[in-house]
Every structure is written in C-alpha cells, then in structure tokens.
Ligand SMILES: Nc1nc2c(ncn2[C@@H]2O[C@H](COP(=O)(O)OP(=O)(O)O)[C@@H](O)[C@H]2O)c(=O)[nH]1
C-alpha cells in the first residue's frame with residue numbers, strides 16, 4: 001500500500017534531518033514542496049525545495065498552501081503521485097495546518113504522521129543558530145505565530161501523531177527504526 005510519512009514540528013526540532021535520514025538509510029524519498037522563502041546557505045533549488053517568487057508561486061496548481069513566518073509554502077498532488085509511482089513509501093515535511101489538509105484529502109490508511117519535538121524548547125533557537133540561519137531570520141521565525149502554534153499539537157492531530165522527542169540522535173534513530181518496521185509489516 002502507498003504511504004506518506006508526514007513530518008511536522010517546530011523549526012529546529014529535526015524534521016529535515018529525519019527526512020534526510022529516511023532517504024539515506026531506508027531509501028524513502030522526500031516529496032519536495034514549494035516556497036517563497038529565500039534559500040538558506042547551502043540549500044539548492046530542487047533539492048530542499050522548489051524556490052519560487054511570489055509570481056511563480058501564484059501560478060502553481062497546489063494541493064494545499066499556507067503562510068508560515070511571512071513566506072508562502074505549498075505542495076502539489078502531482079509531486080506526490082510522481083513519487084508514489086516510483087516508491088510505495090515517501091515522506092513530506094509540512095506545518096500542522098498542511099497536515100490537517102492531508103488528513104482531509106487522503107485516506108487515513110495512506111498516512112503515517114510523525115510529530116518531532118524536543119523536551120526543552122529553549123534549545124530550538126540554539127539549533128537554528130548552529131544550523132547557520134541568519135539572526136534576522138531566526139528572530140522573524142521564533143516570533144511568528146505559526147512557530148509558536150507548532151510548539152504543541154492541537155486538536156485531532158494529537159490522536160494520530162507518533163511523537164518523536166529528538167533530544168538525542170541515537171535514540172531518535174532507534175525510534176525511527178521501530179516506526180518503519182511497524183509501517184512495513
Ligand atoms: N503546509 C505546508 N507546510 C510546508 C510546506 N513546505 C514546508 N512546510 C513547512 O513550513 C515550515 C517552514 O519551513 P522552513 O522555512 O523550511 O523552516 P524549518 O522548519 O526551520 O526547517 C515548516 O514547518 C515546514 O514543515 C508545504 O508545502 N505545505
């Protein structure tokens with residue numbers, strides 16, 4: 001059966017790290033999404049995101065789209081179907097409003113939802129600094145209502161989430177191994 005592993009959680013929790021690990025260790029590719037956010041140092045168009053202008057973003061046919069920290073983000077059904085045509089199991093990184101949209105648009109059996117968090121939220125900022133984000137972008141991000149909202153899970157998402165507390169990378173790898181085993185058997 002086709003499944004999408006949806007990864008959500010606050011900035012700095014480790015969503016991208018986990019998605020990259022799923023690709024490297026389990027050959028589970030990430031469905032790329034579109035954003036008007038400028039690329040961070042080292043990010044490449046077509047690798048982390050499709051980087052768009054406001055004008056090119058407005059012309060896309062998107063499955064769902066949101067504003068997060070004053071930038072636009074959106075995903076297309078075509079990208080998902082293309083990824084599923086090559087792999088039964090794929091991942092995608094979304095904020096929580098997008099996760100709700102996926103639960104409305106796809107059969108529940110096609111979704112495995114992972115919410116990544118860390119026990120001490122004050123360490124998220126240190127991780128963003130360590131990742132090399134520009135201080136001005138970090139400030140914008142951590143002061144945004146979306147960032148504050150996604151520090152917690154709300155509503156029905158609580159019921160469906162596999163919660164991964166990514167304080168320690170060795171532990172996280174073990175948790176991911178168990179989850180992938182559950183999905184595949
Ligand atoms: N709904 C939705 N959220 C997205 C999409 N692409 C990325 N996001 C989310 O947008 C938020 C900001 O992403 P990004 O700027 O890369 O920051 P990061 O969380 O610090 O890595 C994250 O919560 C992502 O999960 C998308 O296509 N749709």
Ligand SMILES: Nc1ncnc2c1ncn2[C@@H]1O[C@H](COP(=O)(O)OP(=O)(O)O)[C@@H](O)[C@H]1O
Pocket residue numbers: 009010011012013014015016017018127128130131166167168169172
């Ligand atoms: N378990 C961990 N312990 C310490 N640092 C981590 C851990 N997991 C990820 N990181 C680091 O934290 C930073 C943010 O991780 P990232 O995956 O980019 O987060 P997100 O995509 O959720 O914003 C990166 O520099 C990453 O290498």
